[in-house]
Amino acid sequence: MHIIQEAAFIVVLAVAIILFSKKSRQIYRNIMLGRPEPLNDQPEKRWRNLLLLAFGQKKMFRNPLVAVLHFVVYAGFIIINAEVLEILLDGILGKHRLFAEPLGGFYNVLINSFEILAAGVLLACAIFLVRRNLVKVKRLNHSDLTGWPRSDANYILITEIVLMTLFLTMNAADTLLQQRGYSHYGEAVTGNFRVSALFQPMLAGLSSGTLEGIERTCWWLHILGILAFLNYLPYSKHLHIVLAFPNAWFARLKPMGEMHNMPEVQKEVLYMMQPELAPPADQAPAEMPRFGARDVMDLSWKNVLDAYSCTECGRCTAACPANITGKKLSPRKIMMDTRDRAEAIGENINANGEYKDDGKSLVHDYITEEELRACTTCNACVQECPVSISPLDIILQLRRHLVMEASSAPAEWNGMFSNIENNFAPWKFSPDDRDRWISEN
Amino acid sequence: MDVRTVADYMNSGETPDILFWVGCAGSFDQRSQKITRAFATILNKVGLKYAILGKEEACTGDPARRAGNEFLFQMMAYNNIQVLNGYGIKKIVTTCPHCFNTLKNEYPALGGNYEVIHHTTLLQELINEGKIRLKEGGAFKGKRITFHDSCYLGRANDIYEAPRKVLEALDGELVEMKRCRSNGLCCGAGGAQMFKEDEPGKTRINTDRANEALATGAKVIASSCPFCNTMMTDGVKLDEKEEEVKVYDIAEMIAESMN
Ligand code: SF4
Numbered sequence: 160m161h162i163i164q165e166a167a168f169i170v171v172l173a174v175a176i177i178l179f180s181k182k183s184r185q186i187y188r189n190i191m192l193g194r195p196e197p198l199n200d201q202p203e204k205r206w207r208n209l210l211l212l213a214f215g216q217k218k219m220f221r222n223p224l225v226a227v228l229h230f231v232v233y234a235g236f237i238i239i240n241a242e243v244l245e246i247l248l249d250g251i252l253g254k255h256r257l258f259a260e261p262l263g264g265f266y267n268v269l270i271n272s273f274e275i276l277a278a279g280v281l282l283a284c285a286i287f288l289v290r291r292n293l294v295k296v297k298r299l300n301h302s303d304l305t306g307w308p309r310s311d312a313n314y315i316l317i318t319e320i321v322l323m324t325l326f327l328t329m330n331a332a333d334t335l336l337q338q339r340g341y342s343h344y345g346e347a348v349t350g351n352f353r354v355s356a357l358f359q360p361m362l363a364g365l366s367s368g369t370l371e372g373i374e375r376t377c378w379w380l381h382i383l384g385i386l387a388f389l390n391y392l393p394y395s396k397h398l399h400i401v402l403a404f405p406n407a408w409f410a411r412l413k414p415m416g417e418m419h420n421m422p423e424v425q426k427e428v429l430y431m432m433q434p435e436l437a438p439p440a441d442q443a444p445a446e447m448p449r450f451g452a453r454d455v456m457d458l459s460w461k462n463v464l465d466a467y468s469c470t471e472c473g474r475c476t477a478a479c480p481a482n483i484t485g486k487k488l489s490p491r492k493i494m495m496d497t498r499d500r501a502e503a504i505g506e507n508i509n510a511n512g513e514y515k516d517d518g519k520s521l522v523h524d525y526i527t528e529e530e531l532r533a534c535t536t537c538n539a540c541v542q543e544c545p546v547s548i549s550p551l552d553i554i555l556q557l558r559r560h561l562v563m564e565a566s567s568a569p570a571e572w573n574g575m576f577s578n579i580e581n582n583f584a585p586w587k588f589s590p591d592d593r594d595r596w597i598s599e600n
Numbered sequence: 601m602d603v604r605t606v607a608d609y610m611n612s613g614e615t616p617d618i619l620f621w622v623g624c625a626g627s628f629d630q631r632s633q634k635i636t637r638a639f640a641t642i643l644n645k646v647g648l649k650y651a652i653l654g655k656e657e658a659c660t661g662d663p664a665r666r667a668g669n670e671f672l673f674q675m676m677a678y679n680n681i682q683v684l685n686g687y688g689i690k691k692i693v694t695t696c697p698h699c700f701n702t703l704k705n706e707y708p709a710l711g712g713n714y715e716v717i718h719h720t721t722l723l724q725e726l727i728n729e730g731k732i733r734l735k736e737g738g739a740f741k742g743k744r745i746t747f748h749d750s751c752y753l754g755r756a757n758d759i760y761e762a763p764r765k766v767l768e769a770l771d772g773e774l775v776e777m778k779r780c781r782s783n784g785l786c787c788g789a790g791g792a793q794m795f796k797e798d799e800p801g802k803t804r805i806n807t808d809r810a811n812e813a814l815a816t817g818a819k820v821i822a823s824s825c826p827f828c829n830t831m832m833t834d835g836v837k838l839d840e841k842e843e844e845v846k847v848y849d850i851a852e853m854i855a856e857s858m859n
């Protein structure tokens with residue numbers, strides 16, 4: 160019996176790990192579809208961002224109550240996973256509470272804190288479910304989330320609650336069996352734990368055989384649940400629990416107001432102004448560089464990492480002046496669209512070996528011109544994002560494509576361009592009048 | 601009004617200490633010209649050796665760049681940097697946060713390296729140094745004032761305190777809107793929105809923001825950007841409150857209250 164359980168466990172574990180690493184490699188490949196952009200300078204600042212923004216979740220504390228609840232779930236998730244290590248080893252080796260003996264009294268301290276955290280996670284997740292579904296917090300009930308994204312969020316919260324309940328029930332059954340000295344449970348005697356002890360009365364009337372069944376079922380469901388969760392992550396907004404960390408490290412360190420320079424355009428203009436500097440025609444590079452981004456491959460890899468890190472929390476959209484006043488633009492949707500498009504390209508590559516033109520692009524098929532036109536470049540979305548994402552950076556690159564490659568701009572903008580070009584101001588005034596303010600009053 | 605250009609200085613064998621970059625709005629837009637004159641008045645009174653480029657100044661290229669026209673931006677930047685470097689300009693002050701951001705953050709990559717400050721920062725320095733002396737019981741004493749953060753000063757460049765410090769010196773009652781500092785709501789002009797109609801939606805951004813400012817009960821809405829100024833003024837007009845509530849640039853308020 161033992162051997163079958165162990166073998167089954169090892170097979171399940173292996174399948175879970177293989178599937179997860181396959182999907183992880185695909186996501187890594189999808190991120191690397193983006194243009195290279197070096198983001199490894201100034202390590203002191205990057206360490207700071209990693210500690211403050213990712214580990215410390217600094218931006219979350221703009222709303223302290225939500226921040227504390229989220230912190231409990233996050234800390235619970237990471238710390239309780241230490242317990243998973245024991246569960247995995249127990250499963251592989253066919254042992255029970257492997258760490259209890261070597262750790263002695265400290266083992267109980269650990270499990271007690273796990274249990275208290277588990278109760279905290281349970282409570283926090285329940286509150287989050289209420290916020291989403293009953294209180295209907297606006298940013299969590301926005302049209303961006305219609306369909307799958309809304310279910311995704313609820314599935315995760317429910318799964319967390321189920322996992323925590325399984326963990327506590329398992330401990331309650333286990334400690335009851337210890338008291339009864341039943342089978343091998345009588346060997347690793349840990350005594351009661353803080354939270355699961357409260358569950359004991361509900362189980363006390365059951366026979367030892369049933370209790371063993373409950374303990375085993377909880378153990379299996381708990382670990383299967385965790386492995387399923389692991390493989391669900393890459394398809395979910397919950398990937399942020401992994402990617403928020405690299406995303407904080409690679410965050411851009413420049414002032415928010417600074418747009419990326421385009422050295423290719425800078426060079427073109429330089430050669431136009433000073434033709435003597437231009438390389439002879441036969442040495443000019445054959446391939447025209449792209450001016451702006453039309454699809455995911457034209458964005459920087461950091462933009463794609465941003466898209467996979469997005470938690471779909473909607474803090475950006477709730478602060479976006481365009482969205483607040485009813486425009487179509489939603490910075491959260493920009494991120495979700497970018498991820499969807501990256502996934503579609505990934506599927507395309509999986510099917511064809513390499514990317515085959517599917518006649519689609521990020522602009523138009525996913526993000527419309529109308530959305531892009533509505534942005535005031537106010538940086539509110541960048542400021543609000545708890546995981547160091549810049550939706551604005553993507554918007555501006557797509558705008559560059561629209562104007563420079565697709566020659567598509569509203570008529571007023573074309574007028575503004577020609578005024579700047581001819582009159583050196585965005586309005587049609589004579590450059591000679593530039594200093595008239597001195598004499599007028 | 602006595603304002604000299606850099607060329608004037610050069611002709612008399614002098615160099616100015618600081619260049620006042622006026623910007624397109626400040627040069628051509630009637631409302632913004634008043635801000636420009638107010639700021640020049642302050643500089644004259646303080647006796648700063650400043651100069652303007654006059655007819656040699658041209659758009660920094662900010663609206664073109666944000667709309668997506670990098671070529672036009674690079675052309676404007678190239679020419680402006682030629683002029684600025686040609687005159688050996690070291691320090692620039694500007695009354696427009698958009699010009700400020702472009703000159704300070706975006707020209708260095710193109711070979712234009714200057715010390716750039718926004719006029720609210722300069723005003724704060726001049727007040728601290730005692731060079732600007734304000735009237736006892738000036739026009740804004742005891743008045744309720746709210747400050748609208750410009751995105752390109754605030755979030756883009758992390759300047760939140762200087763304008764507030766200057767306003768405090770006016771002895772008014774400074775009240776904050778609910779969305780202020782890094783939470784501040786945009787006026788709706790940035791990103792070249794100033795130069796086109798809004799996309800379809802429920803309301804205009806400036807009406808939303810003006811309503812928020814009016815809700816504070818302030819009699820003065822202080823701005824630090826000519827574009828914000830226009831947007832807020834329009835928003836207040838739409839609410840037919842332009843008689844009771846005035847929109848002023850901080851420079852105008854200081855000019856008005858100076859000894
Ligand atoms: S920068 Fe653009 S997308 Fe971001 S909040 Fe401002 S208007 Fe919205």
Ligand code: SF4
Nearest residue numbers: 469470472473475544
């Ligand atoms: S971009 Fe940032 S703020 Fe916006 S939904 Fe994603 S994680 Fe939230």
